[in-house]
Amino acid sequence: MTGKEWCETFVINNVKFSLHPAGHIIGSSQIRVEHKGEVWVFTGDYKTEDDGIAVPYEPVKCHTFITESTFGLPAFKWRPQAEVFTDINNWWAENKAEGKTSIIFGYSLGKAQRLLRYLDTDIGKIYTHGAIENMTEVIRPLTSMPVTTRVTRDTKKEDFIGNIVVAPPSAHGSTWIRKMVPYVTASASGWMTFRGARRRRAIDKGFVLSDHCDWQGLLESVKATGAEKIISTHGYTDIFTRFLLEQGYDARTEATQYEGELGEENKKEESEEN
């Protein structure tokens, strides 16, 4: 395995490859492929907002643009993250005032670090689930992260009161969180747009915060690449493609291997639960 710099071109079998920031999580890349002047770009997961941790997404000019469309519906509309974090911190402060522990769920890689970075440590201490702490230890040297405390067997019940715990979604409903009673739960995810998604998970509060593009983000990205051919993978591909066709693009969908065989939408939902 060899590392590559952003935008560094390397050639395999007469095909030029380069990696470009995707802004999804730290290190995530788009792949640009060029052969005989024909350029294709494959986005992988990406978001257009600069989250202050990952190198921000840059549109790359191409002829064919292969884009994810996880949130390819006009119902998805993100607010600037500063506003969302104000809400999250206010929520934490309110829970603290009521003598409760705040538990917020986010995927261990990516969403968890984004949450950690912007939690207001003036309110209280940040506790982390082991899975998140392990990941954060790896990322800590690459960016600035606040002080966090790993939840261990020795963490006492009283320690949690008024503080916040960042945990992976799988911790919800597990015995692990029983020690934190009385607590209030929240999830930070694009899926929290839907009232039903929050109720489905029996979570108290939903914060709409995603590491993917919203509807406008997708449309703007498509436009910025100057591509004529758009291939959508992942998510509401049919709907997004139909809309692009009506807008005059040569659009189609493509199934990807990583969508797996089962639970396309749900798996996606869980992995994006972050």
Added chain:
Amino acid sequence: MKAFAQLIKKIDSTNKTNVKVDALTQYFQEASPKDKVWTIAILSHRRPPRPVNTTLLRTWATELANIPLWLFEESYHIVGDLAETIALVIPASEDSTEKSLTQFLEEMIALKKKTEEEKREYLHENWTNLNYYERFVFTKLITGSFRIGVSQKLMTRALAKATGIDIDVLAYKLMGNWDPKKISFQELILEENAADYLSKPYPFYLAYAIEDKPEDLGDVNNWYAEHKWDGIRSQVIIRNEELFVWSRGEELVTDKYPEFEAFVSALPNGTVLDGEILPYKKNTIGTFNDLQTRIGRKNITKAQLKKTPVILKAYDILEWDGKDIRDMAFAERRKLLEKLYAEVKTEELPLHLSETIEFSNWEEAAVERERSREVMSEGLMLKRKDSPYLVGRKKGDWWKWKVDPLTIDAVLTYAMRGHGRRSNLFTDYTFGLWDDDKEELVTFAKAYSGLTDAEFRSLDAWIKKNTLERFGPVRSVTPHHVFEIAFEGIALSKRHKSGVATRFPRMLRWRKDKKIEDANTLEDLKQLIPKPEKGE
């Protein structure tokens, strides 16, 4: 409206009933009297008539969102709620309104008579200017269905906390046909009214399902058995020459059963009976399906009364001669009830007695239980002879011993996205059985429950990959999966394509071991219909 939208946001931000009640209580302490009346009206499903139909709502919302109609429709199928979809697709606004909830509702009432262009303008203006939650609430009020995780009971609980008025008294005050446009909070809630207490029911005593075998209950001689009737559990109250009928959901349903008015002259004042409302015609107990034509209608027509008359099958007496006798032993209460029944019974009076049965051993009881479907019951109730009438679901003295459900193997034919909580998954299924030639699958039931979350997810994924056709939110799927469907009751029905109605259908097992050829036929299903005995 700002405060009301904030309330809905608060309720939306918690999964805990107590937090919801607290938020409502606080709202009821702070809101203006008129806004309170409207809030009560909305949460007890008394909304003004819908001023704009949903087709126009969709069209106009689509215009404002600047998206094609098909894209709006696709979004609606996925979101699962019209008001929520509209609130989401229209460009965001951070503005808030100073108009009160009452003002909005008055405007909506006036809107009904306006021209289409005026309606469009009104909606566009409000959709543009309101923030997300206000816009959501505003549209919910227009569309009519206001289900947001607050039941009438929960609302009543909060109102009781906020006003200090007894919750049952409040439940009574909120019954009937009051008009939120005309009534004040003072008149509706605060004014003392002697009749409020007259109507007060006793909390129902509820039985647990028997856990293992009835032998565990000990000596059979300590127990009375009765058939477990499949109707509406209710309390009938006669006090001060007035009749009150309460259903188990603590809902006052007197108006729905006008035949019970005959009890006012037949039964003495200060009598409260506990029993089951059952459809009863030509000396035969009907099915729950028959009764369904009487439930959920506010005004009962003469035709319905004639088509589906009801009786009260009484099994207990809770008040006698104006005295609460719930502490008396069940056997003693039964003696009183049977004596009363013997005195008042006539051919016409819609009052029947649920007979108690005594057994000399449990085997005899088991034999009687097997007969349940023939007598149109769901099984047996076992009640300890010396038991008082307790409050709520308490273990020990009353047990229900239902017959096993009927089951049939059927093929999954259609799937629909769930609503609300389950709007992202295909969880609402339609099942078919083979016709006579085993060539075509005929739809016979819909079921939504009985699978684990993991099974729902895996089936959802399979459905997405095996869709034959899409009809809006509904998909037809390749006939492939066989499910064992359980149900409690079965009856012939003209309203169903299969000609058969089943009660409480649910998925008992996913029969991955079976092929679709192994599924049952419609004829197999019809064989399960019991031939009722003529009763009493």
